[in-house]
Amino acid sequence: MSATIWSREEFTTRLRAVATERYHDRHPFNVRMHEGALTPAELRRWILNRFHYQRHIPVKDALILAKFDDSELRRSWLRRIQDHDGEKDGDGGIERWLRLGEAAGIDRARLESGEEVLPGVRLAVDGYVNFCRLHSRLEAVAASLTELSAPAIMRRRIAAFEEHYRWIDADGLSYFRNRIGQGSRDSEEALALVLEWAHTRDQQEAAVGALAFKCDVLWSLLDAVECAGERP
Numbered sequence: 001m002s003a004t005i006w007s008r009e010e011f012t013t014r015l016r017a018v019a020t021e022r023y024h025d026r027h028p029f030n031v032r033m034h035e036g037a038l039t040p041a042e043l044r045r046w047i048l049n050r051f052h053y054q055r056h057i058p059v060k061d062a063l064i065l066a067k068f069d070d071s072e073l074r075r076s077w078l079r080r081i082q083d084h085d086g087e088k089d090g091d092g093g094i095e096r097w098l099r100l101g102e103a104a105g106i107d108r109a110r111l112e113s114g115e116e117v118l119p120g121v122r123l124a125v126d127g128y129v130n131f132c133r134l135h136s137r138l139e140a141v142a143a144s145l146t147e148l149s150a151p152a153i154m155r156r157r158i159a160a161f162e163e164h165y166r167w168i169d170a171d172g173l174s175y176f177r178n179r180i181g182q183g184s185r186d187s188e189e190a191l192a193l194v195l196e197w198a199h200t201r202d203q204q205e206a207a208v209g210a211l212a213f214k215c216d217v218l219w220s221l222l223d224a225v226e227c228a229g230e231r232p
């Protein structure tokens with residue numbers, strides 16, 4: 001006999017608990033970032049490596065989009081791709097991340113080349129993209145629910161940069177400022193879809209598992225960045 005389905009409230013509570021308790025704001029690298037303890041070299045290494053994640057977000061969103069058979073839903077999800085790619089050159093989240101890099105002294109050619117991306121970061125990002133490619137629309141959308149915790153980490157990061165890393169020009173922080181509103185809107189939309197689509201306890205558990213997996217992706221990415229200093 002299959003287990004009893006969780007109520008809407010219980011399912012929501014379980015999802016929010018994973019997105020809070022396993023979120024990468026607790027990772028030692030982020031803790032040090034927020035305390036102002038990162039060296040300029042470490043912060044640049046993080047910016048270079050996180051760019052690899054950033055530039056693959058619209059790729060994974062295109063894979064998710066291809067799973068939808070409904071125009072309204074596709075139109076809505078398309079907005080996420082536009083948020084990152086912009087509607088024209090010089091626009092969008094990827095461009096804003098490049099400006100963050102420039103504000104931190106990394107020129108855009110160096111960021112765009114991807115040459116300094118660490119092996120563990122490539123694996124973590126590939127893991128996320130392939131997860132969305134291969135799993136159901138429910139699990140792929142549930143994996144994006146780490147964004148329930150993203151607006152809070154953005155606010156915390158902006159405060160940390162303004163206080164501790166003043167050598168980075170404040171204009172460079174526009175990526176984070178934009179993501180506060182986008183992340184809240186996207187996570188609420190994704191949560192509503194996951195609640196609508198999970199009709200059985202197995203599906204609810206698969207959604208929670210997908211979210212836990214995504215927390216591991218973000219965690220492993222930071223593990224790789226944290227350990228890079230020890231590489232020969």
Ligand SMILES: O=C(O)c1cc(C(=O)O)c2c(n1)C(=O)C(=O)c1cc(C(=O)O)[nH]c1-2
Pocket residue numbers: 057143144145146147148149150153179
């Ligand atoms: O800097 C961060 O801590 C952070 C976390 C996350 C997240 O929680 O998945 C995203 C982002 N940033 C982000 O900028 C972003 O565009 C984004 C998209 C997604 C997603 O899974 O669809 N997560 C995140």
